Amino acid sequence: MTSPRSLAGPRSAPALTAPSGGLPEPVLAAEHLTKCFGDRTAVDDLNLEVARGEVFGFLGPNGAGKSTTVRMFGTLIAPTSGSALVAGVPLGPGNGVEIRRRISVMPESPGLYLRLSVTENLELFAGLYGLRHSSQRIGRALEAVNMSGRASDTCGSLSKGLRQRVALARALLNDPQVVFLDEPTAGLDPVATREVHELVDSLRQHAVTVFLTTHRLEEAERLCDRVAIFNTTLRLTGTPDELRRRLFTRALEVRTLAALPDPGKVFDGLPAVEAWSSDQPGSYILRVSEPSAAAPAVARSLVAAGADVLAIGERQHSLEDVYLRLIDDDVEVERR
Amino acid sequence: MSFSWGRASAVLRKELRDYRHNRFVIMTMAMLPLIFIALPVVDIVTIPASASNARLDKLIGLSLLYMLLIPAIVPSVLSAYSVVGEREQGTLEPVLTTPLRREEFLVGKALAALVPALGIAYAVFGVFLVIAAAFAHPGVTSVLFDSSHLLVQLLFTPLLAGWSIWVGIAISARSSDVRVAQQLSTFASLPPLALVALMSLNVIAPTLGLALGLGAALLVLDGLGWRGVSLLFDRERLVTGHRSRPAARVSTGGLPRPAVGERSPTVPATLSLTRKWGGIMQGGRPFEILLDRELVGDISSQGTVELPLQPGRHTLQIGIGRRTSPTREFDASEGEMVRFWCRGQLFWPLYLASLIKADLSITLKRE
Structure with missing residues (x-):
């Protein structure tokens, strides 16, 4: 897919790097945002800030309230309480x-008129946004999602993946400041998925804020500057690295050819090692505060003990580990 | 920001394109008038020259009435699809996330139903006049081409279509099923035709003043229809199925759910509520119970709920989203079992009226 630069007018350069504390110019914010349907609370006391040009992942299980949150930001439904800022405009009836002029929302279901052509x-949407030179903008939007060759096809004749691309083109039409993407790669093949990822990267480079809800955790890790893990309430927000550090202690993984006869003798004397455990023979987990500093000392101690070392490395936790730990906690609480 | 004709016309253009691509809609729209024109044409052509004036007036009146069924019925089917159809095919949400205002959406949809309805109605009337001029007895055509008859047709065609469209869109905005919406709106578009029928059949003398007066009344009704439909158009309800409600009415889960047969030993009075089977468009969803304006639980179809309550004066209301029963006041004395029953509205006219007066949706009565 091509860069969406041609769609947008010139924008200021992205100011954001990693806004973990004190966001520069939040373009999307929620403060105690709550939504109830009858006696069911769908979104409870949501507080978050997203900066201009940031790609923000909003992760959570089915029924967590992700779509409800997007609908509140998109002014489709009114919050029960709390306040929000969307594309720099306070969320309110007037x-x-x-707000809708400044944003675009791509729902999970493409929502295309199947009897009409691409x-x-x-x-239609160019008309609803009141865009001038609509045919040129449509041409550029289709080019951005590699759909120029299918412009006259009826949407009903397109595959699910191609419909998703048309919906994405529609979301780019109005040069939005904030784009809400709900599962943008659902149903896409790997090549098309990579193209969507490139497009999201490109939006970030052009200071477009992307609010991405997804179940694909590797996608969130690959694309998002920060992620929020959400299950009716906001569980955790931060960069994937921050979340890993907050939830998991840092550790070294050590593998030896044969089991150490006395691992305590090897690891207990090392000041950098706070604790150790072994889940199977020849495999050890060492809790450390600074893996890069501890690894050489561990290696020396292993060699001195005559061990055949296969590998020493920092234990890696994926975003999926973080997600599952938080969501599993919720499931456990619900069971009780 | 004010009303944008650009956005309304974008909706209109899309609708007209959709009709063009959907041959079934076009065929249905074309077939219906053919049926309406057949009988009047036969009547007009076969009236003998010796027919009495009374019979002549009656036949011509009936024929013209058939012509007026076209603007009443053709747009009602289209407008009934306008909102619920978009919702069913998943296109409503993307459209509602654009700067489009509800008034613009509604005007675009209404024009999209009005344009083909007027085109077809006037075309059919024109064909009818041409056939009558060519084949009917000159005495018949002179009565048929009377200015009052032509005025009624020309004036009432758009006004009846307007009424039919707003009723159809109102029903469509409140329905969850296209088929029900189309049946209801066809039914609801007919009442104004009764007045026109009285004029066409000369029960009411069709004077110019009366026709203009009725036309003005219909015009006002059409304007009120637009405003009313705008008020009924609730984005939140359309997207989530839940009505946007003020926070004060929302229970955050603090109230205990009443159990059948539960009775507090310290509270001597009991409210017994039974929900009878039936009701239009209520489905299997439970009704919420509001006791003294507090949400205290819900009741399923054919269920009974008993609630403990303090002796004294209380109020009871049943609801489901926007649709509610009237609020009933009652006194409960110590140890008394106060019995009520409720049911979704059974009568279609009252159900239709509940689109305006929401508390007609559910019947609630003391036993």
Whole structure:
């Protein structure tokens, strides 16, 4: 896919790097945002800030309230309490049109008119956004998602993946400040998925804020500057690295050819090692505060003990580990 | 920001394109008038020259009435699809996340139903006049081409279509099923035709003043229809199925759920509520019970709930989303079992009226 630069007018350069504390110019924010449906609370006391040009992942299980949150930001539903800022505009009854003018939402289901052609679908939305030179903008949006060759096809004749691309083109039409993408790669093949990832990267480079809800954790890890793990309430927010550090202690993984006859003798005397455990013969987990500093001392001690070392490395936790630990905690609480 | 005709016309253009691509819609729209024109044409052509004036007036009146069924019925089917159809095919949410205002959406949808309805209605009427001029007895055509008859047709065609469209869109905005919406809106578009029928059949003398008066009344109704439908158009309800409600009415889960047969030993009075089977469009969803304006639980179809309550005066209301029963006040004395029953509205006219007066949706009565 091509860069969406051609779609947008010139924008200021992205100011964001990794906004973990004190965000520069939040373009999307929620403060105590709550939504109840009858006696069911779908979103409870949500607080978050997303900066201009940031790709923000919003992760959570089915029914966690992710879509409800996006719908509140998109002014489709009104919060029960709390406040929010969307594309720099306070969320409120009088600001709905102005907010919707500045954002675009791509729902999980593409929501295309299947009897109309790709171009006719986009012409409708160009009209609803009041865009000038709509045919040129439509052409560029289709080019950005590699759909120029299918412009006159009816949407009903397209595969699910291609419909998803048309929906993405629709989300780019109005040069939005904030794009809400709900599972943008659902149903796409690996090549198309990579193209969507490239497009999201490109949006970030052009200071477009992307609010991405996804179940694909490797996608979130690959694309997002920060992620929030959400299950009715906000469980954790930060960069994937921050979340790993917060939830998991840092550790070295050591593998030897044969089991050490007396591992305590090897590891207990090392000041850098706080504790150790062994889950199977020849495999050891060493809790350390600074893996890069501890690894050489561990290696020396192993060699001195006559061990055949196969590997020493920092134990890696994926975003999936973080996610599962938090969500499993929720499931455990629900069971009780 | 004000109303944008650009956005309304974007909706209109999309709808017209959709009709063009959907041959079934076009065929249905074309077939219905063919049926309406057949009988009047036969009547007009076969009226003998010797027919009495009364019979002539009656036949011509009936024929013209058939013509007026076209603007009443053709747009009602289209407008009934307008909102619930978008919702069913998943296109409503993306459209509602654009700067489009509800008034613009509604005007675009209404024009999309009005344009083909007027085109077809006037075309069919024109064909009818041409056939009558060519084949009917000159005495018949002179009565048929009377200015009052032509005025009724020309004036009431758009006004009836307008009424039919707003009723159809109102029902569509409140329905969850296209088929039900289309049946209801066809039914609801007919009442204004009764007045026109009285004029066409000369029960009411069709004077110019009366026609203009009725036309003005219909015009006002059409304007009120637009405002009313705008008020009924609730984005949140359309997207989530839940009505946007003020926070004060929302229970955050603090209230205990009443159990059948539960009775507090310290509270001597009991409210017994039974939900009878039936009701239009209530489905199997439970009704919420509001006792003294507090949500205290819900009741499923054919279920009974007993609630303990303090002796004294209380209020009871049943609801499901926007649809509610009237609020009933009652006194409960010590040890008394106060019995109520409720049921979804059974009568279609009252159900239709509940689109305006929400507390007609559910019947709640003391036994």
